[in-house]
Amino acid sequence: MISIKKYSFYISAFLIISSSILILPACKKFLDVNQNLNDPTKVSEATLLTAAQRRIAGQFALGSTLGNGLGVYTHQLMEYGSDNRYGMDGGAVDGPWSSLYIAVTNLDVIIDQAVATNQTTYSGIAKILKAYTLSMMVDIWGDIPFSEFDKFQEGITQPKFDKGSEIYPQLLTMLDDGITDLGKVDGGIKPSGDDIVYGGNANKWIKAANTIKLKLYTQVRLVQDVSSEVKALLSNPAMLINSQSESFMFTFGTMGATDDRYPGYGDYNAAQRGGQLPSPWLWEIMNGINPDLYFGVEDPRVPYYIYKQKLPGQTPENCPDYRDGGFISIIFGSNGPCVGGANSNSYSMLGIYPVGGRYDDETGIPISATASTGDHAAINAGTGAAPQRALTYADRLYLEAELIHAGVADGDERAVFKAALDASFGQVDYVIQNYIKPVNQTVPSIVSLPETDFYKTSVMNAFDANPDRQLEYIMTQKWLSRLGNSIDNYTDYRRTGFPVMFSPAPVGTVTSVKTPEGVVVPVSNGTAYPLSLPFSTQEIEINKNAPKQKVPSTYKVFWEP
């Protein structure tokens, strides 16, 4: 006992030291528990493609920041907020800026993976989508990071901004690369349902790529001679989007186990509305009220475009800022006493065609987020399965009409314009019947309506009677047809100045508006028209190579005259 006592200090010291020696070498294995157990380190191209396409479509669709904001800027939509005074600021575009760049990053991942494994269908589609998305971003912001984009692993933490004029030619090359990839024999793995645009149809992608090229050349035609390029493209119409079924559109779904619906349908579920109203300006042009444009001619697309929650004479919740019969909305720049009144169940809403909502059968039944007594419940008011119409057959024909009118391309301007007009109406039926597929109401085919023929005839008569306004009519019909693609409307307006809008009048010159019901509403327009959108605040706050925030009313995109 005594001896143990005597030596126990040494025994203990030995135990401590020896256990330390034993523990130390075992540590590397013991400590090697830091692998991520929750997320994959590699995924298939298919999962990336769906995600990227859904992101891109979601950022350009109605119901998104850009879709609604630029819808207001181009007077198709109206909202209660700062957009209706051209007030979108750098903070407002943080979301779309980062979301679009994330989408392009993932397209880069697809390209890298697909090139390494020779999956050329994937790489081709990804290149075309990347070029399309970046071209839209140039159109919105002017100058954006391109050459130093997605190079963090190469040490670039503060990408510089490239000039739009330097990016565009590279995008055209990228489109050609995509077309080349799609022409190759691929490694065997082809997209199908994961491609929400064409279901993996390489031919249609090639046509889309060529049509995107046509669009880009058209957009730069005021600053550069593009006649040989567009003539080459137009000489082979079969290689362009050449029918309704070849339109470049992103599919959305109906309500289901997952919410696949078109973002703009979200307003049907909203309790508080006023963020994406059809504008009085659009209403007046479509109803023949505007004295300068198609006066007295009613557009049969109205019930497809706009759903009125009220009938004439029904009382709204609050006094309306703008009312014409059942149509209730807000005036651009309104300072009226009723502009702030809550009218969620009285405001007119975007209808079946733009957002997959409800065809207006003139019943005056409000849409409510929940099924309140007597209302249409959002859950079955419509299907919400509107596609994002990125570049349609009609759009392609309008491009062609514009190019012929401008003398850049050859052809029969009137015939092409007429074809575009026909395609615009055909597109309404095509989209409703093949995508939206209404279930709880019967929707008439628009092309078979007698009013449609009358309207088209009136439009063509006006076209023939006013040779000096032909470009205006082309662009106005394109604008009317293209409800749902606000970014391209914004681009075309900045390029051509059409359609004529209410508010680009010099700052402060319009002070009031008289509604069709005779109410005089004070308005103010304190801000000059923005020639591009401000840069993302998030980006310029942390990227020291970013330019300073721009003044949107003076910062032009390179293709602006």
Add this chain to the structure above:
Amino acid sequence: MRKFLSFLAILFFLGASGFAQERTITGRVTSVEGTSLPSITVQVKGTNIGTSTNSRGEFTITVSKDATLILSGIGFQVQEVKVDDKTHIDVFMQAETKTLEQVVVTALGIKRSEKAIGYAISQVKPDALVEKSEPDVLKNLQGKVPGVDIRIGQGAPGASTRIQIRGVSSIGLGTQPLIVVDGIPYSNIEVGAGSAFSGGGASGTGLNNLDVNNIESMTILKGAAAASLYGSRAANGVVLITTKSGTAEKGAKSFNLSYNSGYSIEKIGALPDFQNLYGAGANMTVLGANGSWGGKFGKGVIYNSSGGVVRPSSSGVDSIPASTWSALFNAYPELFPNGLAPYKAYPDNVRGLFETGHLAENSLNFNGGNNQTTFNATISNVTQDGYIMNSSYKKNNASLGGQTIIGKLTVGGSISYAHSKQIGGYFGQAQSFLTQWGRTFTMARNWNMEGYPITDKSGNQIGFNTGQYTNPLWAAYHNVITTEDDRSVVNFRASFKATKFLTLFYTFGANNYSLSRDAIIDQSSYGSSDNAVGNITETFFKNTDLQSLFYATISPKLNGNFTLDIRVGNDIFQRTSRSQGYYGSNFITPGLYNLTNTNTKNFTDDSRHKRRLVGFFSEATLGYKGFVFLNAAGRLDMTSTLPYKNSKYFYPSVSGSFIWSDAFKLRNNWLDYGKIRVGFARAGNDANPQNGQDVFSLYSTSFLGNPRAERGGTTFDPNLTPEFTNELEIGMDFQLFKNRISAEITWYDKKTTDLIYPVDVPVTTGYTSFYTNIGEIENKGWEIGLDVKPIVTRDFTWKIHTAYTRNTNTVNKLVEGLTRIAYAGYTDFVGSYLEPGMPFGYFRGTVAARYQGKLLIDPNTGWAVEDQNNTYLGNPNPKYKLGITNEFNYKGFHLSALFDMTVGGLFYSESIGAMLGRGVTRDNEDREHNVVIDGYYANMTPVVDDKGESHFVPLLVDGKPVQNQTKISVNDLYFQPGVANNTSFATNSAGEYNLYGATVYHLREITLGYDLPIKWITKLKLSNINVSLSGRNLWFYAPDIPKHTHHDPELSSFGTSAAQGYDIVGAPAPKRYGINLRVTF
């Protein structure tokens, strides 16, 4: 529970049987002047049996005949008294003059002489925690400990409390201190329930599981020097808690039973002063709006829907068309017989939305044993119903511990179990559409929720402006979060006294925490399509900590005047966690809330985390003649969470103390004790687990049937290194005038370098964040604890305890290329930022444009113009905090009152902004006139300055700015309907106008207690009976907020998060009044 009680009964008989020949004696302890001395420890020599004196200085204890009592107390000489045959003992204690052998608990639970400590630590006595009508351990510490900043979050039952020791010293890792209970880490996790901004619950933290009644002692190790033996986890300080079941202490008899009971009622802390002159409307026009800016009540007219007067009212009561409340009118036209609704004030329409809450606490403690073996068991229950409708918190605790001595070996262990259930609603801004708080304070003055149905005939939620806000009465019972958690802790310990100078210690602990939560958003909720059809989010979380700790203490006998104390040890720690989230939406059958009853289901989370840490440590303390001590320590950590090449790191600490009063023999009539201490330490900290490799993230839902994935937004630095905290602290302690004044003063400077943080990178790099080392943060401050005893007489004493905390928290450096970090916050409207040279988390956001100090005014509207660039708005950190406790003792009566204050700093308040913007309080009652904002007209086309920033400039006429003359209404002054580049002064304003001064003075707690005289209660075979009355949060004053809002700046929506200073419409702290009873048998 029944089984547990019978188990305790068995223990009782086992314990009681062996001690029949012992007897109970009583005693009274006074100073030589005759003053009764409370809180004197009375211990039977050579045993763990002990008690302490009550406020009368009385005690009772069970002893054997030959026992000796040791009496000790701070500031008094230790005294030994032989019991012999006496049944009553009177003891006179001599004030301590020669040596002060106060023993304190330090790292690893090691008890050491206070003199030998070279750094600041604070001890909290358990009686500071109980009988205060507050079951939350941390809330009870508020204002009592210098250097410790306690912030109350939401006033909902079971909500978390934030503790911060010496400022925020880490930004990407945890900022809460390490909690160590009975030697093993106690995970203090806050599993958040949604976002404070968009609608989330007032979640609690793991520490809520602790039973206040089971706490034996609490020590706060503030600095790195004190905490460095705990290694990486202790970079934010340590709260060291010893539970009754985790110690071998036992009470005055061989078997002791005590019972604590408390009952309180609670009410909302404060309500605004509402105006009762104007109802819903805008700019003096009666309309169906959310703001109370409509026409004046009492005009005796009937309005139409546009606010026009139709005719005089025959009843004299103003009326509006019932269709203004369209959903209500459509659902129940019979409630509005003539299609009209009254337009008049309901002064109590907000008060009626709150209830009187109840809090009941009951606890039973048993302890006993003999000289070799002791045991301790506690069971407790807390039942609380909050003042918020349908909010409650229930907690049950049971713990059992024991220890036995077998020769040189001491073996002990404890086991404890806690279960709690919290029910509560959602919080967050009005527009979250879930919360009962959205419009509670801004309810239009003519809305009377309680008078009308809350659902339509098909069961859907309705209100006054349906769709604009959530009906609070409906939300309270339909949008509900229920959280249950379980905690079990098992602890085994052994010590072996190998030789006179070598002792070995070993502790093994397992701490298991699990949580389950159902967050229900019922059908007909607003805000999203899923809310409309109802949804449920279920969260399961499990965390298991395992800790093995071994150390040896070596205290060799040295010759002469030196003492030496050495410790060497190893600890191994593993934490594994698992969390799962399920989401289901669209309830199939209304009223049944589970996943099976939903149409759409998906997983939102399924993740595991594991981390391991191995540490080796050693320390040595060298003493010379009992007045100089030098301590040196070092620790080597090896972590699983850093790249292997950087995973081993060593850090040292050194501290010393010098008792100058002893060294220079300076003790005299007025100086009792003087000590200076200096400590320097470095502490490392590792990264969060599973942050080492780039991954892809999978979406929780497919799109059109296709699974989706994206590259993860974060990329990781392969050269990540540990964070290091370097801290220097210097302090002095002294006692004067026979302990009438004692003080401890500490100054510290703490720098944390190589901060680990997922820093935002431009999305154009292909990533959104980079997990790396990014900078340096510094905390400098003063902590002062001052105790003064102005009056000490035989029957009456008055003591003042003061705790002063001043901390300056600054970001020193960020890595090259990083100007600032958006740390948390709203949008770029107001956010918390980190920037070199700036206060931690300073507010940055939007401001009004100014020229020569005057506001610029939009000539089109008359409103102020918002500047185009974000800028510094203010500092959210307080200048200092001060808590003052006054204690009075008079013949068994004990009165204590804690008054605390937080001075300086700003906070963002959406609550106040909304109240002003909606015109509901008396702050902007005076409104029947127009105003002209003092300022110059702006040129509304901004100009780019030489830095490339665009700014608004004044409109110049003949080169001079023009004074604004455009009139606007008072309504518009506070509420501006979203005009680009314009700002109001409350709603839709520049960020600067939603910041308010956070200075606040609180009367935090008052307790009046009475100890029954011991001679009465010994007849009842009882040891002590104490009855007390208590009040909490009885009064506050915040000088810098709009007066009539009565809003408490202490409210924080962010729980334990490091970002503080945000009130996103949350629940203020409750006021409580309680009665408590404590009986010791």
